[in-house]
Amino acid sequence: MTLNIIRKTAICFSLLAAVSCTDNFDEMNQNPVGATTPDLEQNFNNIKSLIKPAFTRLYISDVTWQYQLQQSLQADGWSGYMTTPNEFGGINNHNYNLNQNWNGYAWDDAYVNIIANLFKIEQRAKGKYDQFYAWSLIIKVATMQRITDMYGPAVYSKFGGEGLATYDSQEQIYAQMFKDLDFAVTDLTARVAASEVSKFTETDQSNYGGSYSQWVKYANSLRLRLAMRISKVNPTLAKTEAEKAVSHSIGVFKVNADVLKIKSPLDLNVIDVMSHAWVGLFMGADMESILGGYQDPRMAKYWDPSVQVAGEYKGVRTGIIYPTPTTYANFSQTGARTKTGEVTWMSTAEVYFLRAEGALRGWNMDGVAKDLYEAGIKASFDQNGVEGAAAYISDNVKVAKDYVDPINAANNSPAVSKITVAWGATNEINLEKIITQKWIATYPDGQEAWSEYRRTGYPKLFRITNNKSGGVISTELGVRRLPFPLSEATNNPKGVESGVAVLGGADNGATRLWWDVDKANF
Template structure:
């Protein structure tokens, strides 16, 4: 099939970037000479509404219409599976990311997407004078840029940013620490602009709602997202730079900043917009049968008797074990005809399945923010807005409400624990329960135990957004996940520690090798899947 040819070719097919100006991106910039990255002969549309829609859809790449190959490689066959949410029944030839044989032809997609489908279009907005003429719209574009670029740096580590777009043949890499500092600076500017715009009562000369695929033109919600994103980024770096993490988190939570997301109406869900577009995760699962539920999320939800299980996943369709929730363990040796009958995302079960081709893409939720606040309170930071227990319980209940399964007794369950995993077709894939953590808050527990409880429920609540879930697993070690069954990394990735990043794309070695090598020095280890990122510090959480 066409998509498999796309996946397996040895070098990525990049579209011709029809920009004559260098890439200038406000407070931070993207990379160099992107002519080499593109082969599509379609000119970039310079209409503001079209550009704004494109960048929002480019974060989780479904900006290419009816062919979700890009998203499949950008996220689904890495972070979605590394996070414990998903696993493919398709072996894709045998050695792949899913057994830690990291495929060169797959792993440059996230790099390409952030520069070509987000940052290049933001440059077009700047070229139209949006930053000067419509600062509030530009502020939204900057928030989108930070969210998209954070996902890229949390995949690879150091990237070209501050000097990207410079008129030179080689573009330097910035350390991940410097990139995060740039994020906070950009969010400072964007949030200040939005606060001023909202307080002034000023109106735009056009309907921003027509180009806002998240909040229908509500700038207050964008301000709350900016503050929530700052809180997320602050927590990412708590081990690497505890002082800055606390400062930025307390700034995000300062009531004078404009607030964070507090209810499900503020969730960042990017709508599917335009003919030929669809939710790419659903497309891959339904049309290609290329992705199934992962064993960890099924084991946790089954063991907890979690009411979200039927909203997250469908039951198996296998004649040998019909109508059961059964995931697939990462690294399993699979045959598609045998394993595609295991559980998938909820596309068919029940009267109102959670996932359709038109389901908006979820990138951040109120529940996640409550769990971030719970961790802030646990760490003794100011402005959390409550005690850790209350915020934890509010996070759980907000998630249950989001999925339409409120259950007042769930947070009081002090006996249920995650289940062991049994593969009905291959006992070699079986695994004992990954953790003994219960749901009910225990004030007498250690901080480490409390954090495991917070992050485990946060992980459940963030489903199916695997990128942030993988980041939080790497940062905290939670939730505890089943290790990969078959590790074909050749010793570069530790089975127990699990995969920490993706290698840089081959195109960077071909076109920017000298600066890439300096970037690898900034990374502090080999360019492979076992090297930790700057914020991924090998030490305890407290």
């Protein structure tokens, strides 16, 4: 696989520059044939052009090397989903030798291509076209949830202000994200109640077609995800926000028609390109162990059988010694799920699993934990077009299988997960089942899977054997966050200083985030 190094010209990297890049937007976009600013505002063209980039940049779906740097070389491997068995000059994030030239890309891209544009929408729409401001807030929260869950402290409340931008703590960011969702849900819900014709239709690049009610469902479901993320560090607030999401009049995702999907403008899936065209991205050993042990029918949707081990699904263990970039080139590559040209922002299955965990914690989730858990599995089976959910759900025998590396027996390992699928007897066992099934259903979003692994310790994953962090990152605990970007150290050093001050530890990959607390799940 070829690693394409970032080369950007005429682009602003610091947060101040990200704002200034759009400061003269109106001047640059004046219609040369005479359209006036009021004309542009009448058609919302001065707003629509700013929101469009988010649909391809939140999960980069149009440029493969950019997605590679945004997520593939980090969370997709740390989640246990897939791995790239390559070392680029001795460097590979999956071996915990973190490469800062790669790891700042997600931050830079989010601020330059999404947050800066959404800030301009706030300036143009707030108090005037609040439906667009509300929409921008939902996308802002979706973007910043990913960024803060990668890095921790970040620029949120101070974005676009005077002087160098200081960072909010992650606790402050979560509080502000809940407030932003409050505004968005309240505004759009009122428009649904008034039967207002959507102004989003021409701009919405998702499968929602501009539907206000569907975007409210997504906002509520996103709130539920955020609430669960903070369940161990602030259980009182988590319960309040989760119950607010589920009890809302429009509610959360409940059927697979609610799944939020974006179609790639190029009708490609960048993960498929990396796996097949580049021949450098393969199924992780954890996928083989867990899905293989359960004889999970989603395996055939997620992965292609191995060529080297004919007729079998064969994964590559993450963080081992890879003799050559092609040693494992005939193991399982990505399957039909990543050939659709679609990117899923959030699934109905995930929402059922969130509700199941909430019910397990004693929250009012409009259902009992067991039923919600089983509904999540059924939703995932239906989403992937496979049958047999009832038998799968009731199976209390099958467990994850041992991993065998046919090339190097030193990489063999007994299975680390011992749970069955069928609902169990204790909260801890059932939480492991919920998170393991959510891990399966959330594929291929390694970012969300990595975050839940850090929060709960589930699913249980194989440890790496070739830790090259120089003693910084524990093999047992794995990578907990990404260090702040080099672009910020260069262009906003006071901001980085403010971020480190509220981080709670050193600016490295071993420091836990605010919600990643070292305590029992219950």
